[in-house]
Amino acid sequence: MAGKIIVAGHICLDITPVFSSEKAQPLSSVLIPGKLVQMKDVNISTGGAVANTGLALKVLGADVELMGKVGDDEFGQIVLDRLKRYGAEEGMIVSEDSGTSYSIVIAPPGTDRIFLHNPGANDTFRAEDLDLDRIAGASHFHFGYPPIMRHMYEAEGAQLEEIFRRVKELGLTTSLDMAAVDPDSDAGRADWEKILRRVLPCVDYFVPSVEELCFMADRPRYEEWMTRAAGADVTSVIGVEADIRPLAQKVLAMGARSLLIKCGAPGMYYTDGSREIFERSYKPAKVLSGTGAGDTSIAAFLKAQLDGCSIEESLHLAAATGASCVEAYDALGGLRSFEELRKMIKEGWEKQ
Numbered sequence: 001m002a003g004k005i006i007v008a009g010h011i012c013l014d015i016t017p018v019f020s021s022e023k024a025q026p027l028s029s030v031l032i033p034g035k036l037v038q039m040k041d042v043n044i045s046t047g048g049a050v051a052n053t054g055l056a057l058k059v060l061g062a063d064v065e066l067m068g069k070v071g072d073d074e075f076g077q078i079v080l081d082r083l084k085r086y087g088a089e090e091g092m093i094v095s096e097d098s099g100t101s102y103s104i105v106i107a108p109p110g111t112d113r114i115f116l117h118n119p120g121a122n123d124t125f126r127a128e129d130l131d132l133d134r135i136a137g138a139s140h141f142h143f144g145y146p147p148i149m150r151h152m153y154e155a156e157g158a159q160l161e162e163i164f165r166r167v168k169e170l171g172l173t174t175s176l177d178m179a180a181v182d183p184d185s186d187a188g189r190a191d192w193e194k195i196l197r198r199v200l201p202c203v204d205y206f207v208p209s210v211e212e213l214c215f216m217a218d219r220p221r222y223e224e225w226m227t228r229a230a231g232a233d234v235t236s237v238i239g240v241e242a243d244i245r246p247l248a249q250k251v252l253a254m255g256a257r258s259l260l261i262k263c264g265a266p267g268m269y270y271t272d273g274s275r276e277i278f279e280r281s282y283k284p285a286k287v288l289s290g291t292g293a294g295d296t297s298i299a300a301f302l303k304a305q306l307d308g309c310s311i312e313e314s315l316h317l318a319a320a321t322g323a324s325c326v327e328a329y330d331a332l333g334g335l336r337s338f339e340e341l342r343k344m345i346k347e348g349w350e351k352q
Contacts (some may be wrong), residue, residue, distance in 0.1 A: 011092075101121060175192060175207055277312070
């Protein structure tokens with residue numbers, strides 16, 4: 001069994017209204033100005049990499065400590081109360097001068113999610129907020145969502161580089177996850193290629209989504225993908241050989257030791273420069289929401305790797321966890337144990 005895992009970075013409160021109809025419809029026919037859309041319940045859960053990946057690791061049996069920042073407000077109290085259910089609130093910082101981050105998650109059936117996001121206290125998070133004494137007693141450090149944490153992308157990523165430099169000096173293995181970037185925001189105007197070149201030499205597992213990665217590392221290729229997709233899901237129009245492999249090779253050259261790229265419904269791509277694997281997704285029994293699917297699949301991959309599993313089995317478990325996640329509205333409700341996942345895989349769980 002691996003030692004303690006630290007999960008740090010972005011945390012928020014996710015508020016997801018539940019649509020009454022489960023019928024897949026184009027977004028343009030659902031969200032129309034002036035239209036009344038009848039809803040059912042609302043799902044309120046913790047979100048962001050700290051909650052999604054960190055708590056998924058706990059559910060999967062890992063020894064985890066969380067390090068994030070919330071405001072001294074009602075949303076912050078809800079987040080802390082949810083973390084207390086897992087015994088995971090101890091490492092959180094409560095800020096008195098910034099509010100708690102929140103997302104309104106709009107997830108119509110059959111359509112990818114839309115996030116209305118306020119970064120809140122995440123924008124004040126700095127390297128000095130990390131408890132290095134606690135980190136020194138861990139074996140792995142995971143950081144998530146720097147594109148929606150202002151100090152992580154300002155000054156060409158100096159704070160993010162400082163975090164990973166300090167952690168590597170303590171001897172831990174590391175992983176880094178990203179988040180979607182609003183092209184019209186300050187984060188969208190940051191020089192992400194330069195930031196990646198500064199940070200990735202200190203990253204053992206770089207685990208972004210394919211769209212996030214291409215936006216940051218190869219903007220001309222990203223624009224070409226957008227043109228090709230013409231409003232459709234990018235992952236439906238790109239291929240491994242022509243699109244993903246050249247992007248991966250460019251990113252490995254920036255210094256990352258291994259790269260796991262989340263490619264949405266089709267699956268995930270792994271390479272460490274010497275081997276290359278595309279792991280297709282498993283078919284879920286139902287799809288309620290994609291919220292947290294990428295984060296929880298990363299949790300499963302890291303847990304399996306730190307437990308000593310092969311890359312192949314780690315990818316199987318990561319893909320299976322992602323498929324389990326989408327069967328619930330929140331990130332944790334659909335998760336299954338590794339034992340159950342291995343049984344389902346052995347019995348012939350169908351792939352996409």
